[in-house]
Amino acid sequence: MHNWTTLSKNELEELREQLEKTYAGYISQNLKLDMSRGKPAGTQLDITNGILDALDNYITEDGTDARNYGVLDGLPEAKKLFSDLLGIPTSQIIIGGNSSLNLMYDSMMRLYVFGTQGHLPWCKQGPVKFLCPSPGYDRHFAICEDLGIEMLNVPMTEEGPDMDFVEELVKKDASIKGIWCVPLYSNPQGICYSEETVKRLANMEVAAPDFRIFWDNAYGVHPVYKEEKLADIFEAAEKAGNEDRIYYFFSTSKITFPGAGVSLMAASTKNIAEIKKHLTIQTIGHDKLNQLRTVRYFKDAAGIHHHMEKLAAELRPKFDIVLETLERELGDTGLATWTKPMGGYFVALDTLEGCAKETVELAKKAGVVLTGAGATYPYGKDPKDTNIRLAPTYPTVDELTLAMELFCVCVKLAGVNKLLK
Numbered sequence: 001m002h003n004w005t006t007l008s009k010n011e012l013e014e015l016r017e018q019l020e021k022t023y024a025g026y027i028s029q030n031l032k033l034d035m036s037r038g039k040p041a042g043t044q045l046d047i048t049n050g051i052l053d054a055l056d057n058y059i060t061e062d063g064t065d066a067r068n069y070g071v072l073d074g075l076p077e078a079k080k081l082f083s084d085l086l087g088i089p090t091s092q093i094i095i096g097g098n099s100s101l102n103l104m105y106d107s108m109m110r111l112y113v114f115g116t117q118g119h120l121p122w123c124k125q126g127p128v129k130f131l132c133p134s135p136g137y138d139r140h141f142a143i144c145e146d147l148g149i150e151m152l153n154v155p156m157t158e159e160g161p162d163m164d165f166v167e168e169l170v171k172k173d174a175s176i177k178g179i180w181c182v183p184l185y186s187n188p189q190g191i192c193y194s195e196e197t198v199k200r201l202a203n204m205e206v207a208a209p210d211f212r213i214f215w216d217n218a219y220g221v222h223p224v225y226k227e228e229k230l231a232d233i234f235e236a237a238e239k240a241g242n243e244d245r246i247y248y249f250f251s252t253s254k255i256t257f258p259g260a261g262v263s264l265m266a267a268s269t270k271n272i273a274e275i276k277k278h279l280t281i282q283t284i285g286h287d288k289l290n291q292l293r294t295v296r297y298f299k300d301a302a303g304i305h306h307h308m309e310k311l312a313a314e315l316r317p318k319f320d321i322v323l324e325t326l327e328r329e330l331g332d333t334g335l336a337t338w339t340k341p342m343g344g345y346f347v348a349l350d351t352l353e354g355c356a357k358e359t360v361e362l363a364k365k366a367g368v369v370l371t372g373a374g375a376t377y378p379y380g381k382d383p384k385d386t387n388i389r390l391a392p393t394y395p396t397v398d399e400l401t402l403a404m405e406l407f408c409v410c411v412k413l414a415g416v417n418k419l420l421k
């Protein structure tokens with residue numbers, strides 16, 4: 001296939017005519033397909049249904065009745081399961097409720113309202129800023145926006161955030177209080193942070209003594225094609241004497257059921273003690289029955305890895321469709337580039353500059369809902385209007401095939417429109 005960016009005006013006009021006909025054909029089919037959010041399909045959820053019957057009794061290993069109040073920071077057996085899975089000591093783990101995003105919001109709120117380790121609360125320090133590697137997860141950015149924390153875009157590289165850029169900013173500006181990180185199979189690009197990136201984040205010189213890395217390892221055990229290794233951020237930070245810098249988050253939302261899984265937060269022992277002081281005011285304890293059900297169902301870390309292989313087998317054909325369709329339809333056109341993730345939940349595509357919004361709009365008019373253009377950037381503003389997040393997990397294989405074919409027509413149409421301007 002020719003590189004379309006080098007075609008003549010006449011050739012492009014001819015292509016546009018053909019594309020418009022093809023597009024009209026999709027419009028007449030009255031499609032209604034949703035590729036907007038990273039939700040598992042019903043068939044994927046069914047794989048985990050056994051967990052609903054995993055509670056044969058409700059007495060925990062130390063004799064606690066899991067039906068009753070108590071145990072603020074989580075059942076010991078739940079901590080042990082996640083400690084083995086993630087390589088974090090149980091003493092550094094707090095088990096939360098059904099959502100890690102909730103833990104992130106609460107953490108940000110505590111820093112904002114109470115401050116940390118004797119430093120002034122962020123709300124009393126004047127305007128504060130946060131680094132946002134972009135494209136990234138829209139709900140992270142929404143938390144900052146909610147609190148009026150100014151967000152600074154950080155470009156992503158294949159190894160994670162551009163660390164030259166990050167280091168330069170944080171060493172000079174004490175109002176920069178932290179950075180969002182999704183270190184494995186990132187949302188939306190599927191990027192895995194290199195060992196070098198992890199080390200640099202743990203070691204970098206920061207002007208703010210209360211700087212925090214929000215380490216959201218949401219896809220930490222979620223390979224689709226290949227298991228990638230992530231360097232141990234706590235180990236690196238401890239070596240550098242910066243262990244208080246790390247707030248680590250994880251959940252089983254994409255292991256069991258989204259919105260009905262178990263979340264956790266991990267941090268240095270000093271941070272954990274501080275967090276618990278507030279947590280004990282906030283709640284008597286989280287849902288221990290769900291924690292127990294999760295432990296009984298998986299038994300150990302190997303049980304979770306084995307389960308994730310089953311989920312990967314379910315997801316692989318869907319990622320195949322996305323990647324094969326993009327290659328076949330857009331391969332050498334020069335109209336788009338995209339990531340080829342080894343795991344996680346998304347593929348990120350970049351159109352020609354100024355074409356993402358139009359592409360998403362064209363797809364919407366033809367009945368295919370995508371994540372809104374711009375959503376992957378702070379304030380919903382993609383400076384170059386190029387990035388589109390593709391979420392292959394929810395539609396069926398047939399729906400996805402159709403949606404991706406239409407999507408590629410939309411990328412081409414928006415691209416040709418731009419080239420003809």
Ligand code: PLP
Nearest residue numbers: 099100101137182187218251253
């Ligand atoms: N973090 C990332 C990067 C996500 O992509 C998602 C969900 O899509 C979440 C967190 C939400 O996690 P939870 O369901 O544990 O709140």
